[in-house]
Amino acid sequence: MIGVLKSELFKLRTTRATKIVAICAVALPAVIFGLTSLFAFTNGEVGDSLISMVGNFAPLTGLLLGVVGVLCSTQEYSQGTIRITLVATPNRLKVFVAKLLTTLVVSVASSMLMLLLCLVPAQLILSSRNVTFDLIGSDLRILFSVVILSAFLSILGLSLGLVFKSSPGAISALLLWPTILEGMVFGLLSLAFKDSNLFKFAPVQGNGFRLIAQYTDESNTWLVSLTYFSAFVAVFAVLGAVLFTRRDA
Amino acid sequence: MIVVENLTKTYGSKKAVDNLSFSVAPGRVTGFLGPNGSGKSTTMRCMLGLDKPDTGITTFDGRKYVDIESPLTFVGSLLDAGDAHKGRTARNHLRWIAMTNGISASRVDAVLQMVGMEDAARTRVGKFSLGMRQRLGLAVALLGDPKVVILDEPANGLDPEGIRWTREVMRHLADEGRSVLVSSHQLVELSLVADDLVVIGQGKLISSGPIAQFMTQHAKTWVRVVSPQFDALAELVIAQGGTVERTSEGGDFHAVSAVTVGDIAAANKIVLHELSPQTGSLEQAFLDATDASVEYRGQSTTTNVWDAPQP
Numbered sequence: 001m002i003g004v005l006k007s008e009l010f011k012l013r014t015t016r017a018t019k020i021v022a023i024c025a026v027a028l029p030a031v032i033f034g035l036t037s038l039f040a041f042t043n044g045e046v047g048d049s050l051i052s053m054v055g056n057f058a059p060l061t062g063l064l065l066g067v068v069g070v071l072c073s074t075q076e077y078s079q080g081t082i083r084i085t086l087v088a089t090p091n092r093l094k095v096f097v098a099k100l101l102t103t104l105v106v107s108v109a110s111s112m113l114m115l116l117l118c119l120v121p122a123q124l125i126l127s128s129r130n131v132t133f134d135l136i137g138s139d140l141r142i143l144f145s146v147v148i149l150s151a152f153l154s155i156l157g158l159s160l161g162l163v164f165k166s167s168p169g170a171i172s173a174l175l176l177w178p179t180i181l182e183g184m185v186f187g188l189l190s191l192a193f194k195d196s197n198l199f200k201f202a203p204v205q206g207n208g209f210r211l212i213a214q215y216t217d218e219s220n221t222w223l224v225s226l227t228y229f230s231a232f233v234a235v236f237a238v239l240g241a242v243l244f245t246r247r248d249a
Numbered sequence: 250m251i252v253v254e255n256l257t258k259t260y261g262s263k264k265a266v267d268n269l270s271f272s273v274a275p276g277r278v279t280g281f282l283g284p285n286g287s288g289k290s291t292t293m294r295c296m297l298g299l300d301k302p303d304t305g306i307t308t309f310d311g312r313k314y315v316d317i318e319s320p321l322t323f324v325g326s327l328l329d330a331g332d333a334h335k336g337r338t339a340r341n342h343l344r345w346i347a348m349t350n351g352i353s354a355s356r357v358d359a360v361l362q363m364v365g366m367e368d369a370a371r372t373r374v375g376k377f378s379l380g381m382r383q384r385l386g387l388a389v390a391l392l393g394d395p396k397v398v399i400l401d402e403p404a405n406g407l408d409p410e411g412i413r414w415t416r417e418v419m420r421h422l423a424d425e426g427r428s429v430l431v432s433s434h435q436l437v438e439l440s441l442v443a444d445d446l447v448v449i450g451q452g453k454l455i456s457s458g459p460i461a462q463f464m465t466q467h468a469k470t471w472v473r474v475v476s477p478q479f480d481a482l483a484e485l486v487i488a489q490g491g492t493v494e495r496t497s498e499g500g501d502f503h504a505v506s507a508v509t510v511g512d513i514a515a516a517n518k519i520v521l522h523e524l525s526p527q528t529g530s531l532e533q534a535f536l537d538a539t540d541a542s543v544e545y546r547g548q549s550t551t552t553n554v555w556d557a558p559q560p
Contacts, residue, residue, distance in 0.1 A: 015337070084389065
């Protein structure tokens, strides 16, 4: 298993597309956040707004790391290496678990690096101006949620890649569902059932992205959102695993 | 030893492989022949567990492929030279494969040298010619120093030196006691290296056994005769049930043996300048054996298809 894990990580490291997308997932928020810190918060307390801003980048980072997950599986099919992968490791479940763990490690490490690259320069810039911010309990929850969201979205990407077997299909599904389709579907359902609260059942926007938001009385609690979103991702992960282990390569 | 038993694979309503059974003995090169679409590649994929057969089983020294620990060290395969990420270097391509089966990095360098690609080790696969990719594919097959080697069209895209080298590699592997199964359309090449043949058509077994046995069963034989009294001899041979085909220097007798023709000539004091038994080529024998099961056939150049309107 260790060999398969090392191999999967090596495959990700030696593929230009995955490296570029992972770097974008980390660097884009860090650059924007650095510039914001440089030109904003010139005075006063900024604690809540600063962490909330980091949280706002979580969907971007998460979706980009989801694309890394997609590429982790679809590139094998587009380049034909899936045949060698499965000849080298005929136990397909082992390959699936190795891909899952690799994607998870990459997404957790990348999202933590993103947080580090956002917060450390910001702290330095702000402290040089005598602007202070302290981490409070809800801030820690948001930071933790950024990592959780990235991890789940990357698993979702990997699973969609295994279902679709092609990058365009899987990336379209990964990006279009949470950004456009989910809003439309739940918007129509809300109209049909005359219940605006239905949106809290939207798996990604209503729960996944909500992990990093402030909570109101009408929305699910953090734990409910996490459970609902992780169940949604788990369904696709199981579907991806079943198709991967049963389909002809 | 590879044993394939009752393998059947269906795609939709099409039976790609139909109750196929054969074996590949150690120490021998076994050629795997069949027309396009006959199910050779599907059979190989089923053997390696890439496609799931409807029925049947393949064993390697009595074990199923999926049950072999570090399978690359037991079975090496080349199914498609294009199975490599175009953005990775040749060395990195071999390294990730080696990692899965605990094969050392020094072995990676050794096989790169073996296939003559040490200078291209750090070149991206996307820049390789088909021949170089084929060599890289062979390096993958040899990576684990396997006891069994399965190669699908290994000489595709290789230059004459590369084809000869591939032939020598296969012979060398078999001489070391390994089982080698190789599919190829280059029948002349295959006839130079194969000990046994497995011939299939439309997924079904047509012939399996030593190449000499296949030739005896399917190759045409005739007797070539050059004689100043050919016409007289021809009349006598036809009377014995033979048929005659005239050539510029003499003729070919079919349906009679060289012994019979020689005896007739001796009994009738007919002078012979040449009396030689002839055997058709492996290519002709293959075409004759698989004629009934050819699925995709090109149009003859003598038909009107070549006069079809231009786009």
